Amino acid sequence: MATRAPNVEDVARLAGVSRQTVSNVLNAPHKVRPDTAQRVQQAIAELGYRPHASARRLRTRRSATVGVHLNPYRGGISGVLLDRFVHALTESASKRSVRVLVHAARSPEEELHQIADLTDSGEIDGVVLSGTDHEDERIAWLNARKIPFASFGRSWNGDGERGNFRWVDVDGAAGTRLATEHALNNSGQNIAFLGWPSPSGTGDDRERGWAEALRAAGIGGASQNPGPRAVSADSVAQSRMAAQEMLDSHPQIDAIICASDSLAIGAHMAAVSTGRPDLLIIGFDNTPAAEALGLSSVEQRPELVADAVLKQLFGATGNTVVENPGDASSESVLITPKLIIRTPITAQAPIDPDSHEA
Amino acid sequence: MATRAPNVEDVARLAGVSRQTVSNVLNAPHKVRPDTAQRVQQAIAELGYRPHASARRLRTRRSATVGVHLNPYRGGISGVLLDRFVHALTESASKRSVRVLVHAARSPEEELHQIADLTDSGEIDGVVLSGTDHEDERIAWLNARKIPFASFGRSWNGDGERGNFRWVDVDGAAGTRLATEHALNNSGQNIAFLGWPSPSGTGDDRERGWAEALRAAGIGGASQNPGPRAVSADSVAQSRMAAQEMLDSHPQIDAIICASDSLAIGAHMAAVSTGRPDLLIIGFDNTPAAEALGLSSVEQRPELVADAVLKQLFGATGNTVVENPGDASSESVLITPKLIIRTPITAQAPIDPDSHEA
Numbered sequence: 001m002a003t004r005a006p007n008v009e010d011v012a013r014l015a016g017v018s019r020q021t022v023s024n025v026l027n028a029p030h031k032v033r034p035d036t037a038q039r040v041q042q043a044i045a046e047l048g049y050r051p052h053a054s055a056r057r058l059r060t061r062r063s064a065t066v067g068v069h070l071n072p073y074r075g076g077i078s079g080v081l082l083d084r085f086v087h088a089l090t091e092s093a094s095k096r097s098v099r100v101l102v103h104a105a106r107s108p109e110e111e112l113h114q115i116a117d118l119t120d121s122g123e124i125d126g127v128v129l130s131g132t133d134h135e136d137e138r139i140a141w142l143n144a145r146k147i148p149f150a151s152f153g154r155s156w157n158g159d160g161e162r163g164n165f166r167w168v169d170v171d172g173a174a175g176t177r178l179a180t181e182h183a184l185n186n187s188g189q190n191i192a193f194l195g196w197p198s199p200s201g202t203g204d205d206r207e208r209g210w211a212e213a214l215r216a217a218g219i220g221g222a223s224q225n226p227g228p229r230a231v232s233a234d235s236v237a238q239s240r241m242a243a244q245e246m247l248d249s250h251p252q253i254d255a256i257i258c259a260s261d262s263l264a265i266g267a268h269m270a271a272v273s274t275g276r277p278d279l280l281i282i283g284f285d286n287t288p289a290a291e292a293l294g295l296s297s298v299e300q301r302p303e304l305v306a307d308a309v310l311k312q313l314f315g316a317t318g319n320t321v322v323e324n325p326g327d328a329s330s331e332s333v334l335i336t337p338k339l340i341i342r343t344p345i346t347a348q349a350p351i352d353p354d355s356h357e358a
Numbered sequence: 359m360a361t362r363a364p365n366v367e368d369v370a371r372l373a374g375v376s377r378q379t380v381s382n383v384l385n386a387p388h389k390v391r392p393d394t395a396q397r398v399q400q401a402i403a404e405l406g407y408r409p410h411a412s413a414r415r416l417r418t419r420r421s422a423t424v425g426v427h428l429n430p431y432r433g434g435i436s437g438v439l440l441d442r443f444v445h446a447l448t449e450s451a452s453k454r455s456v457r458v459l460v461h462a463a464r465s466p467e468e469e470l471h472q473i474a475d476l477t478d479s480g481e482i483d484g485v486v487l488s489g490t491d492h493e494d495e496r497i498a499w500l501n502a503r504k505i506p507f508a509s510f511g512r513s514w515n516g517d518g519e520r521g522n523f524r525w526v527d528v529d530g531a532a533g534t535r536l537a538t539e540h541a542l543n544n545s546g547q548n549i550a551f552l553g554w555p556s557p558s559g560t561g562d563d564r565e566r567g568w569a570e571a572l573r574a575a576g577i578g579g580a581s582q583n584p585g586p587r588a589v590s591a592d593s594v595a596q597s598r599m600a601a602q603e604m605l606d607s608h609p610q611i612d613a614i615i616c617a618s619d620s621l622a623i624g625a626h627m628a629a630v631s632t633g634r635p636d637l638l639i640i641g642f643d644n645t646p647a648a649e650a651l652g653l654s655s656v657e658q659r660p661e662l663v664a665d666a667v668l669k670q671l672f673g674a675t676g677n678t679v680v681e682n683p684g685d686a687s688s689e690s691v692l693i694t695p696k697l698i699i700r701t702p703i704t705a706q707a708p709i710d711p712d713s714h715e716a
Contacts, residue, residue, distance in 0.1 A: 050478050065459075073445040077646045083441040087431040091462040094472070099481070100460050101423075104449040114452070120408045123457070236650045237703050262650060269704065288435045289647035292594045292620060345595050346627065 006047040015043035026051060064319040065099035066310075067124040069111050071131060072104065076234075077262045077289045081300060082130055085152055088306035089128060098310065098319045112141055119147050125321045126313050128152065132167070133201075139165050148321045150312040152305050154332065168308040168333040172202060172284070175298035175337040176209030179257045179282040182339055184217055187280045188254030191219075192228035194243055194267055195259040206259045206284060228253060232263060239266025247274050255280035261290040261297055268295055268344060278347035286340050294345040298337045308333045364405040373401035384409060422677040423457035424668075425482040427469050429489060430462065434592075435620045435647045439658060440488055443510055446664035447486060456668065456677045470499055477505050483679045484671050486510065490525070491559075497523050506679045508670040510663050512690065526666040526691040530560060530642070533656035533695040534567030537615045537640040540697055542575055545638045546612030549577075550586035552601055552625055553617040564617045564642060586611060590621060597624025605632050613638035619648040619655055626653055626702060636705035644698050652703040656695045666691045 012022045017040060024031045025040040032040070043049075068086060073079070090100045101124055105111035118124045126148035129138060132155055142149045143165065151167040176193075183191045193210045196203035211226050220226020228250045232242035239262060247253060247270055256271075256279070258264040264283025271279040283290050286299035312331060315322050370377045375398060382389045383398040390398070401407075426444060431437070448458045459482055463469035476482040484506035487496060490513055500507045501523065509525040534551075541549045551568045554561035569584050578584020586608045590600035597620060605611060605628055614629075614637070616622040622641025629637040641648050644657035670689060673680050 050475075070445050070448050072449070073442050075646050075649055077650050079646060080438055080441070083438070083444075084431050086441075086460070087428050087462065090428050090460045091430070094462050102444070102448045102458050102460055104445065104452050117408075120406075237652070237706065240703065265650060273704075288433050288437060288645075289650060291433055292435050292623060292647060294595070345598060346631075348595065 006049040008049075010047055011040065011043045011049050014047060015040045062320065063099070063123055063125050064097060065101050065124045066093065066126050066128055066313065067101050067103060067115060067118050068128045069114075069130075070102050070104045072106070077265070077287050078234075078260055078285045080287055081285050081302065085130060085302040085306060088303040089309065092303070092306045092310050096310065096314065096317060096319055098314060108137060112138060115142075115147065116145075119145075126150075128309055128313070148313060148323065150309045152309055166312040166331050168305050168312065168335065170300045170305065170337050171334040172205040172337075173209035173212065174334075175284060175300075175339070176206045176257055176259075177213040178209075178337070178339045179296075179298055180210045180213035181217075182341065183255035183257065183280055183282065184213070184219075189217075189219055190227060190250070190252050190254045192230070192246060192250065192253045192256045193225075193258075194239060194246070194256055194263050195229070195231050196234060196263075197231045203259050210257045232266070234260055234262045236262055236266040236269070239263040240269045241266075243267035243270035244273070247271065247276075253279070255282070258283045261285050261287045261295065264290060264295050264297065265293060268293065268346075272346050277344060281344075282339070291342070292345075294342045294348065296339070296341045299340050300337050301335055304335045308335065364407040366407075368405055369398065369401045369407050372405060373398045420678065421457070421481055421483050422455060423459050423482045424451065424484050424486055424671065425459050425461060425473060425476050426486045427472075427488075428460050428462045430464070435623070435645050436592075436618055436643045438645055439643050439660065443488060443660040443664060446661040447667065450661070450664045450668050454668065454672065454675060454677055456672060466495060470496060473500075473505065474503075477503075484508075486667055486671070506671060506681065508667045510667055524670040524689050526663050526670065526693065528658045528663065529692040529694050530563040531567035531570065532692075533642060533658075533697070534564045534615055534617075535571040536567075536695070536697045537654075537656055538568045538571035539575075540699065541613035541615065541638055541640065542571070542577075547575075547577055548585060548608070548610050548612045550588070550604060550608065550611045550614045551583075551616075552597060552604070552614055552621050553587070553589050554592060554621075555589045561617050568615045590624070592618055592620045594620055594624040594627070597621040598627045599624075601625035601628035602631070605629065605634075611637070613640070616641045619643050619645045619653070622648060622653050622655065623651060626651065626704075630704050635702060639702075640697070649700070650703075652700045652706065654697070654699045657698050658695050659693055662693045666693065 008019050008022050012019045017036060021032060021036065022040055025037050029037060068089065071082065093100050101118065103114045105114055115127055127142065129149055129151035130153055132151050132153040136155060139155065151165060154167045154169045180191055191214060193207055195207045198204055214220050214226035228246055230242045230246045232239040243256065243266055256267045258267055258281065261283035264281050268281045271277065271281060281295060283295055283297040286297040290297045313321060366377050366380050370380045375394060379390060379394065380398055383395050387395060426447065429440065451458050459476065461472045463472055473485055485500065487507055487509040488511055490509050490511040494513060497513065507523070509523060512525045512527045538549055549572060551565055553565045556562055572578050572584035586604055588600045588604045590597040601614065601624055614625045616625055616639065619641035622639050626639045629635065629639060639653060641653055641655040644655040648655045671679060
């Protein structure tokens with residue numbers, strides 16, 4: 001290892017004071033005469049002394065560290081979203097001197113065991129949850145132990161105990177509403193929706209935005225669906241099939257709003273094979289895959305989610321955890337996503353004028 | 359917060375011994391009589407006492423924590439690779455009780471400043487680097503400070519000071535060699551390569567595997583390139599153009615080996631528009647985008663990279679950092695990637711027999 005880091009004793013020696021005086025300068029400055037304090041501060045600066053983090057943590061019983069569980073890598077086009085969130089959280093945390101400790105577990109039980117370990121040992125002050133679902137056992141467990149936490153993702157059932165926590169989520173309906181309004185303004189009145197089988201908290205929310213935007217424009221009347229609607233599992237191959245059937249039975253479709261980028265890529269492939277490479281297809285999540293193919297998509301803005309989650313845990317600034325209030329519902333935050341419009345690569349003119357047809 | 363966590367005093371009181379005896383049971387068990395030790399252990403179990411991590415760290419001057427810098431999210435199909443590595447590293451670290459602390463910086467200077475901060479304060483014992491490049495200033499800096507580190511990614515120039523560090527990397531040439539051999543066995547003799555403009559450490563390495571496999575099969579002779587070769591920036595739109603030109607001027611191409619999945623997706627789109635949706639195209643990185651489109655790709659196996667990096671830092675097992683040796687060249691590890699073969703979705707038969715042509 002490098003030459004030994006300077007310690008309190010070195011500082012005391014250089015400043016010509018006792019260890020206790022150095023400690024007082026750091027922890028109880030009102031006990032020290034100003035000229036002595038200045039001499040000690042000078043010695044600290046000269047030596048480049050830093051109090052050991054562990055000593056500081058023992059003293060304050062705070063680690064200024066937040067724990068984040070990383071789900072096992074499962075692949076999938078939209079899997080990147082949670083990684084973008086972790087990136088954004090780490091950047092946002094760095095700005096307020098909060099550390100981010102990531103941990104991985106193979107089961108929910110192991111995840112809770114690790115959180116218990118990290119909080120009992122004082123390594124983390126709080127937890128950032130993600131991927132919350134209908135019956136999320138972690139929420140009651142964290143509430144019972146009074147471990148401070150905030151979540152990226154709401155609880156869809158929202159009942160009593162489970163719903164009572166601080167969360168930040170993206171307003172999916174607002175995203176598909178934006179997408180549908182763009183389609184109405186630019187493509188036509190016949191706007192289809194391609195979603196996931198119901199019930200799906202996230203999927204039903206996104207479908208609602210599409211239906212609301214069409215009804216607000218006076219389209220659909222009293223019918224159950226204000227436009228063509230199909231569902232598919234979240235795979236390109238299956239959504240291509242579903243979109244193909246929908247395009248065959250409704251050849252007059254002007255655009256397709258999709259619940260995910262996987263669905264959008266499948267719909268785009270169906271549109272290309274129907275001879276409509278420029279049919280407006282709008283996905284959700286703004287993934288690298290959609291970007292690479294030039295597909296439009298709804299961007300979730302994970303940077304805003306990360307900022308809001310840290311604000312719930314640590315307040316507007318700083319790195320001291322804010323206790324969980326009794327009723328957190330008033331603090332929940334819905335982020336409005338934004339729409340990214342692109343031209344599909346298959347519909348773009350060749351870049352090279354000497355090139356043959358594309 | 360929850361009711362106070364039990365401390366050494368509680369354990370001492372319940373076991374009817376002194377604080378010093380409890381401390382001896384934890385740190386110097388040979389000093390304690392077996393029956394006393396048993397009583398103390400029973401009290402520890404009964405109270406659920408855990409030594410505070412900060413106290414343990416102060417005692418041992420070890421944090422059993424490794425720091426990982428997260429690069430800012432830049433999008434891009436292959437950006438997911440480093441996130442997969444962080445996932446794998448976190449899982450592998452959990453198994454040996456090593457903590458992973460992620461941090462984010464907006465510049466290389468800020469990254470080094472954060473590493474200094476984290477090591478000086480004893481929060482991390484070592485560093486895992488990624489994204490090393492030709493002139494990586496971090497390596498000399500870490501070596502000069504004797505901060506233990508290991509890297510995912512080699513130094514391509516490999517000269518003196520900069521090359522002298524522990525790294526794990528993926529054998530890119532082995533990957534494209536596997537891909538080319540598969541193409542020779544299954545598609546034909548006319549195997550093209552689509553890469554990035556030279557010089558590129560990673561790109562030139564991947565091209566070498568293609569050329570070597572063809573020459574080993576007696577193809578290409580003394581010519582500079584043993585098959586059609588084109589380069590493109592790493593974008594789908596541009597690689598589609600480059601592949602289109604190559605397919606137009608060499609209509610007899612049997613397969614295209616690509617330096618990345620972005621290049622492969624562009625090449626696949628060119629093949630589809632040429633009426634050859636089933637032309638064998640093999641990418642690199644096995645990204646979710648390639649998987650979604652049913653494209654073949656070379657998988658880097660980040661799990662093996664993560665295991666090897668932790669082994670370099672912490673030895674075969676455990677969580678105590680192994681000091682950097684003077685000459686690390688003998689310890690460097692090259693992981694052999696594996697080939698994932700798929701059928702493109704555009705070339706797959708429709709799933710639904712009632713469906714129209716795809």
